[in-house]
Structures are given as C-alpha cells and as structure tokens.
Amino acid sequence: MPALTPRDVPAREGGRAADVLVVVPAWNEAAALPATLAEIRAGVPDADVVVVDDGSTDGTARAARDAGATVLELPFNLGVGGAVRAGYRYALRRGYAVAVQVDADGQHDPADVPRLVAALDSADVVVGARFADRRDFETSRTRRSAMVVLAAVVSRIAGTRLTDTTSGFKAVGPRALAFYAANFPAEYLGDTVEALVIGARAGLVVTQVPVQMRPRRAGAPSQRPWRAGLYLGRAVVALVMALVRRRVPAGEVAFP
Amino acid sequence: MSPQVLYVVGAVVALALIVEMVRRRTLREKYAVLWTAVGVVVLVVGLAPGLLTAAADLLGVEVPANLLFFVASLTLLLVSVQQSAELGRLEERTRTLAERCAELGAEVRRLQDDAPGADDRRRRGTDPGP
Numbered sequence: 001m002p003a004l005t006p007r008d009v010p011a012r013e014g015g016r017a018a019d020v021l022v023v024v025p026a027w028n029e030a031a032a033l034p035a036t037l038a039e040i041r042a043g044v045p046d047a048d049v050v051v052v053d054d055g056s057t058d059g060t061a062r063a064a065r066d067a068g069a070t071v072l073e074l075p076f077n078l079g080v081g082g083a084v085r086a087g088y089r090y091a092l093r094r095g096y097a098v099a100v101q102v103d104a105d106g107q108h109d110p111a112d113v114p115r116l117v118a119a120l121d122s123a124d125v126v127v128g129a130r131f132a133d134r135r136d137f138e139t140s141r142t143r144r145s146a147m148v149v150l151a152a153v154v155s156r157i158a159g160t161r162l163t164d165t166t167s168g169f170k171a172v173g174p175r176a177l178a179f180y181a182a183n184f185p186a187e188y189l190g191d192t193v194e195a196l197v198i199g200a201r202a203g204l205v206v207t208q209v210p211v212q213m214r215p216r217r218a219g220a221p222s223q224r225p226w227r228a229g230l231y232l233g234r235a236v237v238a239l240v241m242a243l244v245r246r247r248v249p250a251g252e253v254a255f256p
Numbered sequence: 257m258s259p260q261v262l263y264v265v266g267a268v269v270a271l272a273l274i275v276e277m278v279r280r281r282t283l284r285e286k287y288a289v290l291w292t293a294v295g296v297v298v299l300v301v302g303l304a305p306g307l308l309t310a311a312a313d314l315l316g317v318e319v320p321a322n323l324l325f326f327v328a329s330l331t332l333l334l335v336s337v338q339q340s341a342e343l344g345r346l347e348e349r350t351r352t353l354a355e356r357c358a359e360l361g362a363e364v365r366r367l368q369d370d371a372p373g374a375d376d377r378r379r380r381g382t383d384p385g386p
Binding site for chain 1: 347348351354357358359361362365
C-alpha cells in the first residue's frame with residue numbers, strides 16, 4: 001500500500017466532525033473512564049474522541065460506548081504503544097489533522113488540551129510536561145532522578161529543553177501523525193522516551209507545555225516506587241534502542 | 257561402540273523426525289530445508305569421520321570434536337537469532353492486524369448505527385451488536 005498522508009485521506013461523511021481527535025488508550029479503566037470522557041467533552045467540545053480499549057476485561061469498551069465515545073476494541077492487550085498507534089492510524093485514515101493522547105485515568109486535565117494544540121503551530125509534537133508544580137505529583141526520589149537524567153539526554157537529542165519525557169499527555173500535528181502511524185514503538189516505554197527520540201531524529205520538532213498532574217481517579221498506579229531501578233534500566237534500554245535504530249526520515253513513511 | 261555410530265543414529269532420528277513433521281505439515285518448507293541440511297551434515301560426519309579429521313587438520317584444530325562443537329554452536333546461535341527476528345516480525349504483524357481489526361470493528365458499528373432501522377432493531381432488542 002502506498003504511503004498515506006492526511007492529504008490523501010479526505011474527510012468522509014459521518015466519519016469526521018472535527019480536526020482534532022482525542023485518543024484515550026484505556027486498559028481496564030471502566031471505573032474512571034466515564035468521568036474522564038465527560039471532562040474531555042467539557043474541556044474540548046470541538047474535538048472527536050476515540051477510546052482505544054487495549055484488551056480490557058472489565059467492560060471498558062461498554063463504559064466508553066455508553067458515554068458516547070467511538071471505541072477501537074483491540075482483541076488483546078498490546079500495551080500503551082500499540083493502543084496509541086491504533087488511535088493514530090484511525091486518526092490518519094479519517095483525515096484528522098491533530099491527535100491528542102489523554103490518559104483514561106484522569107491524570108491529565110483535558111482543559112489543557114487546547115494549549116497543547118495551540119503549541120502545534122510551531123511544533124510537530126507537544127508534550128504536556130508535569131512537574132510544573134511538583135507538590136501535587138508524588139514520585140519516589142530515585143524515579144524522579146531517573147526521569148531528570150532521561151529528560152536531559154532526550155532534550156539534547158531533540159535540540160530543545162524537555163523536562164518530562166515520560167509524559168503520556170501529548171499532541172501531534174499532521175507530520176508527526178503520519179510518521180507515528182507508521183512508526184510508533186510497541187515496547188515498554190516506547191510510547192514515551194523512544195517515540196520522542198525517533199521523532200526528533202526523523203526531523204520532527206518537539207516542544208513542551210507545562211501542565212498540572214492530578215491524582216488518578218480510580219485503579220492502581222501502574223508504577224510503584226520500588227520499581228524505580230528497573231524502570232531506569234528499561235528506560236536506558238529504550239533510549240539506546242532508539243538511538244541504534246536506523247533513522248527513518250519523516251515524510252518517507254508508509255503503513256500497511 | 258565408536259562415537260560414529262552415535263552420530264549416525266542421531267542424524268537418522270533427526271532426519272526421520274523432520275520428514276514426519278513435514279508430512280504432518282507442522283514444519284514449513286523453509287525450516288525443513290535448514291534442518292535437513294543440518295541433519296545431512298551430521299550424517300556425513302558420522303559415516304565418514306575422516307572428513308572431520310581432515311577439516312580439523314586444515315583449520316589447525318587439534319581435537320576434531322572441538323571443531324564439531326564450534327560449528328554446531330555457531331549454527332544453533334545463528335538459527336536462534338534468525339528465529340528471534342522472525343518472531344519479532346510476526347509480533348509486528350499481529351499488532352498491525354489487531355489494530356486494523358479494532359478499526360474495522362468501529363467502522364462496522366458506525367455503519368450499523370447509521371443504517372436505516374437501526375433504532376427500531378435496538379428498541380426491539382434484535383440488534384445483533386458487534
């Protein structure tokens with residue numbers, strides 16, 4: 001199949017009502033999802049919303065549909081990277097110009113989405129960076145220092161100052177959308193660190209916008225403090241892999 | 257018993273297993289070719305041990321068996337690396353299929369919802385659903 005760019009995919013009747021698609025990857029988030037979706041609708045009334053149900057077993061898809069969202073139901077768990085790429089591919093096929101990833105658990109405030117999208121005027125990828133106000137965001141010190149080191153390295157590669165490279169709160173413009181629909185990593189941490197690195201190396205312009213983090217609405221946090229060491233190790237692996245891999249220039253991508 | 261008998265028996269058992277697996281269609285052709293080649297090499301070494309000794313002399317390996325071990329480990333290493341690559345490719349394809357499947361599922365649902373009479377069917381509880 002030839003390369004698909006947003007230009008080649010015209011907006012279809014009944015398919016696309018907006019330019020912005022909010023992609024919500026959700027794995028067993030039935031409890032938190034309805035409130036998050038309501039907030040997204042309130043925060044960005046002009047955007048369409050697609051929930052990517054990443055092989056949940058708790059009725060996440062039903063909860064999302066009952067709340068009026070379009071649902072992409074993955075037949076099994078692919079991890080955040082897989083879920084997000086599915087969302088990006090859907091966005092590209094439907095001709096959306098912009099996709100914004102918002103977590104289902106309510107950690108990201110949808111009211112920040114317009115600021116992220118506005119920043120796309122001068123960038124291809126906008127990261128909603130936490131730690132703008134550290135008081136309300138609890139992480140272990142080890143983990144935080146790991147994140148600081150990661151941020152420093154990725155900032156260097158991206159040629160811009162990034163303080164939070166593991167944030168899942170991101171907006172991508174047309175160029176980045178086409179690139180990531182073909183090249184979004186599926187590995188652990190691939191959706192954050194590696195995605196930024198391969199994007200930057202492909203020539204995408206990355207920038208950040210400070211956002212507030214909120215406590216999770218329901219469910220258990222997926223990261224525990226004692227895992228900080230393991231986390232750092234895997235982050236380094238993700239980083240090295242991203243650097244070793246052959247560079248794919250943005251604009252020369254095709255996806256099946 | 258000479259070790260050559262062991263080689264020959266091992267190679268014959270391996271070759272028989274490969275042939276049977278191909279017959280039962282559990283082994284694809286490309287892997288069958290590879291493993292048959294490995295089996296034949298072992299069989300030849302078992303039948304003509306002089307070949308191994310000659311090869312060891314030629315390469316300056318003092319103990320012929322060491323050459324055998326070296327070649328065997330290298331072969332297995334390369335094969336498993338190739339299989340890891342194949343596995344990765346398959347995972348990527350599975351992932352792509354899963355994504356496409358989800359996309360099409362959403363499309364089907366949208367078309368069902370847009371189709372005339374969809375509301376009636378839902379009210380009567382006869383909507384087949386996804």
